[in-house]
Amino acid sequence: MTYKGRVRNGAVVLDKPSDLPEGAEVEVHLVPSKADGAESNPLRELHRKYSGALKGLPRDLARNHDHYAHGAPKR
Numbered sequence: 352m353t354y355k356g357r358v359r360n361g362a363v364v365l366d367k368p369s370d371l372p373e374g375a376e377v378e379v380h381l382v383p384s385k386a387d388g389a390e391s392n393p394l395r396e397l398h399r400k401y402s403g404a405l406k407g408l409p410r411d412l413a414r415n416h417d418h419y420a421h422g423a424p425k426r
Contacts, residue, residue, distance in 0.1 A: 354366075354367070354369055354371075355367075363379060411425075414426055
């Protein structure tokens with residue numbers, strides 16, 4: 352059975368009263384809010400914010416990070 356509700360003051364409050372027994376084990380799945388934009392991805396937005404911000408870096412920096420940071424042989 353599925354119950355719907357909202358988080359209020361850090362606790363899940365169900366929309367309709369239920370007769371769930373005290374101590375019943377439940378799972379909570381977050382439903383993306385349409386107000387937040389279901390396609391919103393905070394990591395993607397952060398990446399987009401800084402994309403292209405650093406200039407003059409080697410083209411193979413991702414592949415050879417250990418070489419540039421620690422002196423390891425290039426791949």
